[in-house]
Amino acid sequence: MISDWTLWLEWFIKALILIFALLGGFAYLTFYERRALARIQTRIGPNRAGPFGLLQPIADAVKLIFKEELTPAKAYKFVFFLAPILTVVPSIIIAAVIPWGTSINLFGREIKLYLADINVGVLYFTAIASIAVYGIVLAGWSSNSKYAMLGGMRSTAQMISYELALGISMVPVILLANSMNMREIVEAQRSMWFVVYQPIGALIFWIATLAEVNRAPFDMPEAEQELTAGYHAEYSGMKFALFFMAEYQKMIIICAIAAVFFFGGYLGPGVDQYPLLGPVYMVVKIVILLFGMIWVRATWPRLRYDRLMTFGWKVLLPVSLATVFLTALGILLFEMTGNSMWMWFISASSAIVFLIPVLGIYRALRRLSYGRA
Amino acid sequence: MGVLDPAVELVRGLWTTLKSMFEKPVTIQYPEEKREVRKRFRGRHVLHRYDNGLEKCIGCSLCAAACPADAIFVEAAENTDEKRFSPGERYASTYEINMLRCIYCGYCEDACPTEAITLGDNYELSYYDRRSAIYDKDMLLEPVPASAMLTPQKVEPNVFTRSVPEMENPKD
Numbered sequence: 001m002i003s004d005w006t007l008w009l010e011w012f013i014k015a016l017i018l019i020f021a022l023l024g025g026f027a028y029l030t031f032y033e034r035r036a037l038a039r040i041q042t043r044i045g046p047n048r049a050g051p052f053g054l055l056q057p058i059a060d061a062v063k064l065i066f067k068e069e070l071t072p073a074k075a076y077k078f079v080f081f082l083a084p085i086l087t088v089v090p091s092i093i094i095a096a097v098i099p100w101g102t103s104i105n106l107f108g109r110e111i112k113l114y115l116a117d118i119n120v121g122v123l124y125f126t127a128i129a130s131i132a133v134y135g136i137v138l139a140g141w142s143s144n145s146k147y148a149m150l151g152g153m154r155s156t157a158q159m160i161s162y163e164l165a166l167g168i169s170m171v172p173v174i175l176l177a178n179s180m181n182m183r184e185i186v187e188a189q190r191s192m193w194f195v196v197y198q199p200i201g202a203l204i205f206w207i208a209t210l211a212e213v214n215r216a217p218f219d220m221p222e223a224e225q226e227l228t229a230g231y232h233a234e235y236s237g238m239k240f241a242l243f244f245m246a247e248y249q250k251m252i253i254i255c256a257i258a259a260v261f262f263f264g265g266y267l268g269p270g271v272d273q274y275p276l277l278g279p280v281y282m283v284v285k286i287v288i289l290l291f292g293m294i295w296v297r298a299t300w301p302r303l304r305y306d307r308l309m310t311f312g313w314k315v316l317l318p319v320s321l322a323t324v325f326l327t328a329l330g331i332l333l334f335e336m337t338g339n340s341m342w343m344w345f346i347s348a349s350s351a352i353v354f355l356i357p358v359l360g361i362y363r364a365l366r367r368l369s370y371g372r373a
Numbered sequence: 374m375g376v377l378d379p380a381v382e383l384v385r386g387l388w389t390t391l392k393s394m395f396e397k398p399v400t401i402q403y404p405e406e407k408r409e410v411r412k413r414f415r416g417r418h419v420l421h422r423y424d425n426g427l428e429k430c431i432g433c434s435l436c437a438a439a440c441p442a443d444a445i446f447v448e449a450a451e452n453t454d455e456k457r458f459s460p461g462e463r464y465a466s467t468y469e470i471n472m473l474r475c476i477y478c479g480y481c482e483d484a485c486p487t488e489a490i491t492l493g494d495n496y497e498l499s500y501y502d503r504r505s506a507i508y509d510k511d512m513l514l515e516p517v518p519a520s521a522m523l524t525p526q527k528v529e530p531n532v533f534t535r536s537v538p539e540m541e542n543p544k545d
Contacts, residue, residue: 040390044400299390300383361379 027057069237079142084242087135101278121182143234151230165316166208186265255289426522429489432465439484444474461536
């Protein structure tokens with residue numbers, strides 16, 4: 001019989017480890033991004049502070065802490081102060097539902113490698129992810145600056161629009177796993193990763209999350225060329241660092257969620273014998289997915305704002321609805337006939353559906369080029 | 374295949390950036406590794422000497438007159454055969470360039486009748502205060518080939534009477 005306080009202690013320590021891992025991960029993600037971007041641009045990147053520049057994040061942190069913190073004269077002080085907190089807290093607490101592994105035995109007791117095993121993990125994720133938009137829009141509004149205001153407005157419109165496609169692109173996963181519990185979603189992928197059954201769903205999830213964390217090519221809220229720095233234009237010092245932190249932590253969390261939903265989470269060879277391999281597989285998958293985000297940032301130009309909205313509402317939303325329908329149909333046919341070939345019908349038919357917007361974009365581009373000629 | 378173009382082009386972009394990851398970085402690691410400057414690079418000024426160690430500068434102040442930024446200050450003094458700094462009658466007793474004012478236009482080079490001043494290849498100019506931005510003659514003058522040739526020199530009378538040497542037109 002486990003006494004009550006040890007359970008509390010276990011939770012506390014696990015939460016602490018998770019928070020510190022996220023903070024460290026944020027610091028080294030900035031370093032990782034700078035080095036990877038530099039390599040893509042045939043540069044070297046930061047390599048001066050410490051061996052291979054590994055102490056660069058510490059130097060950056062020290063710089064940000066000692067920077068002067070300005071508050072604009074006519075800012076709404078309380079909201080101005082509240083906004084960075086409202087942005088950074090959701091980015092940390094989303095991490096609670098991510099399963100990092102099964103369980104290990106330590107000090108003679110079973111310790112589960114996840115913080116909260118709630119049965120509506122997916123809903124929790126969507127709920128918390130949409131709180132983050134408050135922080136950004138409040139920051140933009142309370143700054144009393146045109147640039148920040150426009151950035152905040154854009155961010156609200158964009159995040160609300162893409163949240164629909166994001167939420168719907170998660171429905172095929174829920175259907176395939178027959179559960180909203182993150183751990184059960186991972187366990188359902190023992191035979192096959194969901195990215196194989198539902199590649200289009202994974203693609204839509206990926207695009208929508210890029211928009212959700214304001215990453216290039218959807219970084220309209222902080223489009224440097226138009227809005228200087230967007231919603232955090234008036235922030236400096238540690239308050240700015242909190243926005244920065246939130247953005248990068250959200251990147252990590254989103255990649256962790258993508259790994260859980262589509263890439264088998266902590267599953268991998270030998271994970272049942274050695275449960276400690278679970279977190280390792282998770283980290284490897286997260287690092288690979290993060291590289292995808294950096295790679296996309298280094299490659300594609302930013303979308304124009306009206307096209308961003310058109311893409312979200314007229315392309316992503318219908319296609320994600322179609323994937324939900326086709327996934328449900330495939331599962332239904334599989335259960336009626338018992339023939340597992342019907343599972344492949346899901347990926348094949350959604351690939352065909354994906355061709356429709358591609359065709360549409362092709363025709364739109366052709367019309368444009370005729371118009372110009 | 375034209376229909377798939379929108380998707381194919383996006384992937385081709387990704388492929389291009391991925392390929393460039395494996396190219397050799399173009400970065401020059403500056404303090405350890407320095408790039409040769411171009412032949413006509415205009416860096417910090419150098420005051421030149423003749424092969425016998427005499428200074429080329431005759432203190433005529435034409436460089437100061439040509440300077441659009443008013444960065445150069447020259448004060449001249451008389452040469453004697455006992456204490457000779459440069460050929461001819463006069464030499465520059467004070468020669469100062471304010472490196473914060475200088476715009477590195479090279480007009481002083483063009484104005485100089487004896488080719489005494491040129492803009493060299495040193496670009497590493499940094500100072501802790503404004504005073505040390507003023508470079509005096511000792512800092513600008515190029516070193517002598519051997520210690521016996523330091524100025525002032527004691528020379529035979531009536532040898533170095535001409536202040537401007539015989540010169541050819543520049544070739545480059």
